[in-house]
Amino acid sequence: MKLSLPIPSLCHLCGLRIDSTMGHHLWCPHCHRQMALHIKRCRCCGLQLETQADKCGQCLKSPPPWHQMYCLGDYQYPLSTLIQQIKRQKRYWLLPPLAQMLSDLILHPAPMVVTVPMSWHQYLLRGFNLSEVLANEIAKSAPQTQLMPDVFLKHARSPMQKTLDKTARLRNVRQAFSLRQRPKASHVAIIDDVVTTGATVRHLSELLLDVGVEKIDIYCLCRTPK
Ligand SMILES: [Zn+2]
Ligand SMILES: [Zn+2]
Structure with missing residues:
Protein backbone atom coordinates (compact mmCIF):
# COMPACT_ATOMS: atom_id res chain seq x y z
CA MET A 1 0.00 0.00 0.00
CA LYS A 40 -13.03 47.85 -2.79
CA ARG A 41 -10.60 50.05 -4.71
CA CYS A 42 -10.89 53.00 -7.10
CA ARG A 43 -10.73 51.50 -10.60
CA CYS A 44 -8.49 54.36 -11.76
CA CYS A 45 -5.91 54.95 -9.05
CA GLY A 46 -6.14 51.67 -7.13
CA LEU A 47 -6.46 53.39 -3.75
CA GLN A 48 -8.93 52.02 -1.22
CA LEU A 49 -12.47 53.38 -1.35
CA GLU A 50 -14.65 53.98 1.68
CA THR A 51 -17.89 53.80 -0.33
CA GLN A 52 -19.15 51.33 -2.97
CA ALA A 53 -18.36 53.87 -5.74
CA ASP A 54 -16.43 52.93 -8.86
CA LYS A 55 -13.93 55.78 -8.67
CA CYS A 56 -12.60 58.09 -5.98
CA GLY A 57 -13.41 61.81 -5.93
CA GLN A 58 -9.91 62.72 -7.07
CA CYS A 59 -10.14 60.51 -10.20
CA LEU A 60 -13.64 61.80 -10.99
CA LYS A 61 -12.32 65.38 -10.80
CA SER A 62 -9.06 64.74 -12.59
CA PRO A 63 -8.92 61.34 -14.36
CA PRO A 64 -5.49 59.76 -14.87
CA PRO A 65 -4.33 59.12 -18.48
CA TRP A 66 -4.98 55.38 -18.13
CA HIS A 67 -8.31 53.55 -18.19
CA GLN A 68 -8.03 51.15 -15.25
CA MET A 69 -5.50 50.11 -12.61
CA TYR A 70 -5.48 46.56 -11.27
CA CYS A 71 -3.57 45.76 -8.08
CA LEU A 72 -3.62 43.03 -5.46
CA GLY A 73 -3.48 45.32 -2.48
CA ASP A 74 -1.70 48.05 -0.58
CA TYR A 75 2.06 48.05 -0.27
CA GLN A 76 2.02 46.92 3.35
CA TYR A 77 2.33 43.64 5.25
CA PRO A 78 1.99 40.92 4.04
CA LEU A 79 2.35 41.84 0.31
CA SER A 80 5.24 44.24 0.95
CA THR A 81 7.11 41.47 2.78
CA LEU A 82 6.62 39.03 -0.10
CA ILE A 83 7.84 41.62 -2.62
CA GLN A 84 10.92 42.32 -0.51
CA GLN A 85 11.59 38.57 -0.24
CA ILE A 86 11.45 38.31 -4.05
CA LYS A 87 13.66 41.37 -4.61
CA ARG A 88 16.23 41.08 -1.83
CA GLN A 89 16.33 37.35 -1.11
CA LYS A 90 15.59 36.33 -4.71
CA ARG A 91 12.74 34.01 -3.71
CA TYR A 92 11.50 33.91 -7.30
CA TRP A 93 9.09 31.08 -6.59
CA LEU A 94 6.84 33.53 -4.67
CA LEU A 95 6.12 35.52 -7.84
CA PRO A 96 4.05 33.10 -10.01
CA PRO A 97 1.21 32.73 -7.45
CA LEU A 98 1.09 36.52 -6.99
CA ALA A 99 1.06 37.02 -10.79
CA GLN A 100 -1.75 34.46 -11.09
CA MET A 101 -3.77 36.24 -8.37
CA LEU A 102 -3.31 39.52 -10.28
CA SER A 103 -4.28 37.90 -13.62
CA ASP A 104 -7.42 36.53 -12.00
CA LEU A 105 -8.58 40.10 -11.28
CA ILE A 106 -8.32 41.21 -14.92
CA LEU A 107 -11.58 40.64 -16.76
CA HIS A 108 -10.54 42.04 -20.16
CA PRO A 109 -6.77 41.57 -20.54
CA ALA A 110 -4.94 43.92 -22.88
CA PRO A 111 -3.60 42.12 -25.98
CA MET A 112 -0.16 43.61 -25.29
CA VAL A 113 1.77 44.22 -22.08
CA VAL A 114 4.82 46.44 -21.69
CA THR A 115 7.24 46.82 -18.79
CA VAL A 116 8.80 49.63 -16.77
CA PRO A 117 12.54 49.50 -17.55
CA MET A 118 15.46 49.89 -15.16
CA SER A 119 18.64 51.69 -16.03
CA TRP A 120 21.54 49.36 -16.81
CA HIS A 121 23.30 50.08 -13.51
CA GLN A 122 20.11 49.37 -11.49
CA TYR A 123 19.81 46.15 -13.47
CA LEU A 124 23.42 45.20 -12.72
CA LEU A 125 22.87 45.82 -9.01
CA ARG A 126 19.70 43.73 -8.75
CA GLY A 127 20.26 41.21 -11.52
CA PHE A 128 16.65 41.23 -12.71
CA ASN A 129 13.77 43.61 -13.39
CA LEU A 130 10.71 42.60 -11.37
CA SER A 131 8.40 44.39 -13.82
CA GLU A 132 9.75 42.18 -16.63
CA VAL A 133 9.54 38.95 -14.66
CA LEU A 134 5.98 39.79 -13.60
CA ALA A 135 5.04 40.64 -17.20
CA ASN A 136 6.40 37.27 -18.35
CA GLU A 137 4.28 35.46 -15.77
CA ILE A 138 1.16 37.43 -16.73
CA ALA A 139 1.72 36.80 -20.45
CA LYS A 140 2.10 33.07 -19.67
CA SER A 141 -1.20 32.96 -17.78
CA ALA A 142 -3.13 34.81 -20.53
CA PRO A 143 -2.31 33.19 -23.90
CA GLN A 144 -3.98 36.00 -25.86
CA THR A 145 -1.61 38.53 -24.26
CA GLN A 146 1.73 39.31 -25.90
CA LEU A 147 4.69 40.80 -24.05
CA MET A 148 6.50 43.53 -25.95
CA PRO A 149 9.82 44.26 -24.22
CA ASP A 150 11.95 47.39 -24.63
CA VAL A 151 9.12 49.77 -25.46
CA PHE A 152 10.61 52.33 -23.05
CA LEU A 153 14.16 53.33 -22.26
CA LYS A 154 15.31 54.39 -18.78
CA HIS A 155 18.13 56.88 -18.86
CA ALA A 156 21.12 55.97 -16.77
CA ARG A 157 21.67 59.12 -14.77
CA SER A 158 18.18 59.66 -13.33
CA PRO A 159 18.02 59.36 -9.52
CA MET A 160 15.95 56.53 -7.95
CA GLN A 161 12.34 57.70 -7.54
CA LYS A 162 12.14 56.52 -3.94
CA THR A 163 14.83 58.98 -2.90
CA LEU A 164 12.76 62.00 -4.08
CA ASP A 165 9.71 63.90 -2.81
CA LYS A 166 6.51 64.09 -4.86
CA THR A 167 7.32 67.26 -6.83
CA ALA A 168 10.85 66.11 -7.59
CA ARG A 169 9.52 62.68 -8.71
CA LEU A 170 7.27 64.30 -11.32
CA ARG A 171 10.14 66.39 -12.69
CA ASN A 172 12.59 63.50 -12.56
CA VAL A 173 10.31 61.01 -14.28
CA ARG A 174 9.86 63.23 -17.34
CA GLN A 175 13.61 63.19 -17.88
CA ALA A 176 14.08 59.57 -16.90
CA PHE A 177 12.12 57.69 -19.58
CA SER A 178 11.64 57.86 -23.31
CA LEU A 179 9.82 55.75 -25.89
CA ARG A 180 11.96 53.41 -28.02
CA GLN A 181 9.26 51.91 -30.17
CA ARG A 182 5.53 52.16 -30.64
CA PRO A 183 3.59 49.13 -29.32
CA LYS A 184 1.70 47.33 -32.07
CA ALA A 185 -1.66 47.42 -30.31
CA SER A 186 -4.25 50.04 -29.48
CA HIS A 187 -4.91 48.58 -26.01
CA VAL A 188 -1.78 48.20 -23.90
CA ALA A 189 -1.14 47.38 -20.22
CA ILE A 190 1.89 48.77 -18.38
CA ILE A 191 3.20 46.34 -15.76
CA ASP A 192 4.92 47.59 -12.62
CA ASP A 193 5.59 45.81 -9.34
CA VAL A 194 4.65 48.70 -7.02
CA VAL A 195 2.93 51.96 -7.98
CA THR A 196 3.93 54.60 -5.43
CA THR A 197 2.79 58.11 -6.43
CA GLY A 198 1.83 57.02 -9.95
CA ALA A 199 4.25 59.55 -11.49
CA THR A 200 6.12 56.90 -13.51
CA VAL A 201 3.07 55.16 -14.97
CA ARG A 202 1.49 58.56 -15.67
CA HIS A 203 4.46 59.64 -17.75
CA LEU A 204 4.73 56.27 -19.55
CA SER A 205 0.99 56.43 -20.32
CA GLU A 206 1.41 59.90 -21.80
CA LEU A 207 4.25 58.63 -24.01
CA LEU A 208 1.97 55.86 -25.32
CA LEU A 209 -0.97 58.21 -25.88
CA ASP A 210 1.34 60.53 -27.83
CA VAL A 211 1.99 57.78 -30.39
CA GLY A 212 -1.67 56.83 -30.80
CA VAL A 213 -2.29 54.07 -28.23
CA GLU A 214 -5.98 54.42 -27.40
CA LYS A 215 -6.47 52.53 -24.14
CA ILE A 216 -3.98 51.92 -21.34
CA ASP A 217 -4.37 49.79 -18.21
CA ILE A 218 -1.93 49.47 -15.32
CA TYR A 219 -1.23 46.09 -13.73
CA CYS A 220 0.71 46.18 -10.47
CA LEU A 221 1.14 43.95 -7.45
CA CYS A 222 0.78 46.78 -4.96
CA ARG A 223 -0.30 50.36 -4.57
CA THR A 224 1.30 52.53 -1.93
CA PRO A 225 -1.53 53.94 0.22
CA LYS A 226 -1.68 57.73 0.77
ZN1 LIG B 1 -8.97 57.14 -7.74
ZN1 LIG C 1 1.41 32.64 7.74
Whole structure:
Protein backbone atom coordinates (compact mmCIF):
# COMPACT_ATOMS: atom_id res chain seq x y z
CA MET A 1 0.00 0.00 0.00
CA LYS A 2 1.35 3.41 -0.92
CA LEU A 3 1.26 5.86 1.94
CA SER A 4 0.72 9.42 0.84
CA LEU A 5 1.02 12.16 3.41
CA PRO A 6 0.92 15.91 2.75
CA ILE A 7 4.44 17.36 2.69
CA PRO A 8 4.64 20.04 5.39
CA SER A 9 6.36 23.36 4.70
CA LEU A 10 6.60 26.69 6.50
CA CYS A 11 4.59 29.83 5.71
CA HIS A 12 6.94 32.37 4.09
CA LEU A 13 5.32 35.11 6.17
CA CYS A 14 4.71 33.87 9.71
CA GLY A 15 6.69 30.62 9.76
CA LEU A 16 3.64 28.51 10.66
CA ARG A 17 3.81 24.90 9.53
CA ILE A 18 1.46 24.41 6.58
CA ASP A 19 0.58 21.51 4.33
CA SER A 20 -1.13 21.10 0.98
CA THR A 21 -4.51 20.49 2.65
CA MET A 22 -4.49 24.14 3.80
CA GLY A 23 -4.92 25.52 0.27
CA HIS A 24 -1.80 27.49 -0.52
CA HIS A 25 1.60 25.91 -0.02
CA LEU A 26 3.67 29.12 0.25
CA TRP A 27 1.73 31.05 2.89
CA CYS A 28 -0.87 30.07 5.47
CA PRO A 29 -4.62 30.86 5.30
CA HIS A 30 -4.26 33.46 8.08
CA CYS A 31 -1.59 35.40 6.13
CA HIS A 32 -3.61 34.99 2.93
CA ARG A 33 -6.62 36.63 4.62
CA GLN A 34 -4.39 39.52 5.73
CA MET A 35 -3.74 40.32 2.04
CA ALA A 36 -7.34 41.68 1.99
CA LEU A 37 -7.69 40.98 -1.73
CA HIS A 38 -11.38 41.87 -1.86
CA ILE A 39 -11.20 45.41 -0.50
CA LYS A 40 -13.03 47.85 -2.79
CA ARG A 41 -10.60 50.05 -4.71
CA CYS A 42 -10.89 53.00 -7.10
CA ARG A 43 -10.73 51.50 -10.60
CA CYS A 44 -8.49 54.36 -11.76
CA CYS A 45 -5.91 54.95 -9.05
CA GLY A 46 -6.14 51.67 -7.13
CA LEU A 47 -6.46 53.39 -3.75
CA GLN A 48 -8.93 52.02 -1.22
CA LEU A 49 -12.47 53.38 -1.35
CA GLU A 50 -14.65 53.98 1.68
CA THR A 51 -17.89 53.80 -0.33
CA GLN A 52 -19.15 51.33 -2.97
CA ALA A 53 -18.36 53.87 -5.74
CA ASP A 54 -16.43 52.93 -8.86
CA LYS A 55 -13.93 55.78 -8.67
CA CYS A 56 -12.60 58.09 -5.98
CA GLY A 57 -13.41 61.81 -5.93
CA GLN A 58 -9.91 62.72 -7.07
CA CYS A 59 -10.14 60.51 -10.20
CA LEU A 60 -13.64 61.80 -10.99
CA LYS A 61 -12.32 65.38 -10.80
CA SER A 62 -9.06 64.74 -12.59
CA PRO A 63 -8.92 61.34 -14.36
CA PRO A 64 -5.49 59.76 -14.87
CA PRO A 65 -4.33 59.12 -18.48
CA TRP A 66 -4.98 55.38 -18.13
CA HIS A 67 -8.31 53.55 -18.19
CA GLN A 68 -8.03 51.15 -15.25
CA MET A 69 -5.50 50.11 -12.61
CA TYR A 70 -5.48 46.56 -11.27
CA CYS A 71 -3.57 45.76 -8.08
CA LEU A 72 -3.62 43.03 -5.46
CA GLY A 73 -3.48 45.32 -2.48
CA ASP A 74 -1.70 48.05 -0.58
CA TYR A 75 2.06 48.05 -0.27
CA GLN A 76 2.02 46.92 3.35
CA TYR A 77 2.33 43.64 5.25
CA PRO A 78 1.99 40.92 4.04
CA LEU A 79 2.35 41.84 0.31
CA SER A 80 5.24 44.24 0.95
CA THR A 81 7.11 41.47 2.78
CA LEU A 82 6.62 39.03 -0.10
CA ILE A 83 7.84 41.62 -2.62
CA GLN A 84 10.92 42.32 -0.51
CA GLN A 85 11.59 38.57 -0.24
CA ILE A 86 11.45 38.31 -4.05
CA LYS A 87 13.66 41.37 -4.61
CA ARG A 88 16.23 41.08 -1.83
CA GLN A 89 16.33 37.35 -1.11
CA LYS A 90 15.59 36.33 -4.71
CA ARG A 91 12.74 34.01 -3.71
CA TYR A 92 11.50 33.91 -7.30
CA TRP A 93 9.09 31.08 -6.59
CA LEU A 94 6.84 33.53 -4.67
CA LEU A 95 6.12 35.52 -7.84
CA PRO A 96 4.05 33.10 -10.01
CA PRO A 97 1.21 32.73 -7.45
CA LEU A 98 1.09 36.52 -6.99
CA ALA A 99 1.06 37.02 -10.79
CA GLN A 100 -1.75 34.46 -11.09
CA MET A 101 -3.77 36.24 -8.37
CA LEU A 102 -3.31 39.52 -10.28
CA SER A 103 -4.28 37.90 -13.62
CA ASP A 104 -7.42 36.53 -12.00
CA LEU A 105 -8.58 40.10 -11.28
CA ILE A 106 -8.32 41.21 -14.92
CA LEU A 107 -11.58 40.64 -16.76
CA HIS A 108 -10.54 42.04 -20.16
CA PRO A 109 -6.77 41.57 -20.54
CA ALA A 110 -4.94 43.92 -22.88
CA PRO A 111 -3.60 42.12 -25.98
CA MET A 112 -0.16 43.61 -25.29
CA VAL A 113 1.77 44.22 -22.08
CA VAL A 114 4.82 46.44 -21.69
CA THR A 115 7.24 46.82 -18.79
CA VAL A 116 8.80 49.63 -16.77
CA PRO A 117 12.54 49.50 -17.55
CA MET A 118 15.46 49.89 -15.16
CA SER A 119 18.64 51.69 -16.03
CA TRP A 120 21.54 49.36 -16.81
CA HIS A 121 23.30 50.08 -13.51
CA GLN A 122 20.11 49.37 -11.49
CA TYR A 123 19.81 46.15 -13.47
CA LEU A 124 23.42 45.20 -12.72
CA LEU A 125 22.87 45.82 -9.01
CA ARG A 126 19.70 43.73 -8.75
CA GLY A 127 20.26 41.21 -11.52
CA PHE A 128 16.65 41.23 -12.71
CA ASN A 129 13.77 43.61 -13.39
CA LEU A 130 10.71 42.60 -11.37
CA SER A 131 8.40 44.39 -13.82
CA GLU A 132 9.75 42.18 -16.63
CA VAL A 133 9.54 38.95 -14.66
CA LEU A 134 5.98 39.79 -13.60
CA ALA A 135 5.04 40.64 -17.20
CA ASN A 136 6.40 37.27 -18.35
CA GLU A 137 4.28 35.46 -15.77
CA ILE A 138 1.16 37.43 -16.73
CA ALA A 139 1.72 36.80 -20.45
CA LYS A 140 2.10 33.07 -19.67
CA SER A 141 -1.20 32.96 -17.78
CA ALA A 142 -3.13 34.81 -20.53
CA PRO A 143 -2.31 33.19 -23.90
CA GLN A 144 -3.98 36.00 -25.86
CA THR A 145 -1.61 38.53 -24.26
CA GLN A 146 1.73 39.31 -25.90
CA LEU A 147 4.69 40.80 -24.05
CA MET A 148 6.50 43.53 -25.95
CA PRO A 149 9.82 44.26 -24.22
CA ASP A 150 11.95 47.39 -24.63
CA VAL A 151 9.12 49.77 -25.46
CA PHE A 152 10.61 52.33 -23.05
CA LEU A 153 14.16 53.33 -22.26
CA LYS A 154 15.31 54.39 -18.78
CA HIS A 155 18.13 56.88 -18.86
CA ALA A 156 21.12 55.97 -16.77
CA ARG A 157 21.67 59.12 -14.77
CA SER A 158 18.18 59.66 -13.33
CA PRO A 159 18.02 59.36 -9.52
CA MET A 160 15.95 56.53 -7.95
CA GLN A 161 12.34 57.70 -7.54
CA LYS A 162 12.14 56.52 -3.94
CA THR A 163 14.83 58.98 -2.90
CA LEU A 164 12.76 62.00 -4.08
CA ASP A 165 9.71 63.90 -2.81
CA LYS A 166 6.51 64.09 -4.86
CA THR A 167 7.32 67.26 -6.83
CA ALA A 168 10.85 66.11 -7.59
CA ARG A 169 9.52 62.68 -8.71
CA LEU A 170 7.27 64.30 -11.32
CA ARG A 171 10.14 66.39 -12.69
CA ASN A 172 12.59 63.50 -12.56
CA VAL A 173 10.31 61.01 -14.28
CA ARG A 174 9.86 63.23 -17.34
CA GLN A 175 13.61 63.19 -17.88
CA ALA A 176 14.08 59.57 -16.90
CA PHE A 177 12.12 57.69 -19.58
CA SER A 178 11.64 57.86 -23.31
CA LEU A 179 9.82 55.75 -25.89
CA ARG A 180 11.96 53.41 -28.02
CA GLN A 181 9.26 51.91 -30.17
CA ARG A 182 5.53 52.16 -30.64
CA PRO A 183 3.59 49.13 -29.32
CA LYS A 184 1.70 47.33 -32.07
CA ALA A 185 -1.66 47.42 -30.31
CA SER A 186 -4.25 50.04 -29.48
CA HIS A 187 -4.91 48.58 -26.01
CA VAL A 188 -1.78 48.20 -23.90
CA ALA A 189 -1.14 47.38 -20.22
CA ILE A 190 1.89 48.77 -18.38
CA ILE A 191 3.20 46.34 -15.76
CA ASP A 192 4.92 47.59 -12.62
CA ASP A 193 5.59 45.81 -9.34
CA VAL A 194 4.65 48.70 -7.02
CA VAL A 195 2.93 51.96 -7.98
CA THR A 196 3.93 54.60 -5.43
CA THR A 197 2.79 58.11 -6.43
CA GLY A 198 1.83 57.02 -9.95
CA ALA A 199 4.25 59.55 -11.49
CA THR A 200 6.12 56.90 -13.51
CA VAL A 201 3.07 55.16 -14.97
CA ARG A 202 1.49 58.56 -15.67
CA HIS A 203 4.46 59.64 -17.75
CA LEU A 204 4.73 56.27 -19.55
CA SER A 205 0.99 56.43 -20.32
CA GLU A 206 1.41 59.90 -21.80
CA LEU A 207 4.25 58.63 -24.01
CA LEU A 208 1.97 55.86 -25.32
CA LEU A 209 -0.97 58.21 -25.88
CA ASP A 210 1.34 60.53 -27.83
CA VAL A 211 1.99 57.78 -30.39
CA GLY A 212 -1.67 56.83 -30.80
CA VAL A 213 -2.29 54.07 -28.23
CA GLU A 214 -5.98 54.42 -27.40
CA LYS A 215 -6.47 52.53 -24.14
CA ILE A 216 -3.98 51.92 -21.34
CA ASP A 217 -4.37 49.79 -18.21
CA ILE A 218 -1.93 49.47 -15.32
CA TYR A 219 -1.23 46.09 -13.73
CA CYS A 220 0.71 46.18 -10.47
CA LEU A 221 1.14 43.95 -7.45
CA CYS A 222 0.78 46.78 -4.96
CA ARG A 223 -0.30 50.36 -4.57
CA THR A 224 1.30 52.53 -1.93
CA PRO A 225 -1.53 53.94 0.22
CA LYS A 226 -1.68 57.73 0.77
ZN1 LIG B 1 1.41 32.64 7.74
ZN1 LIG C 1 -8.97 57.14 -7.74
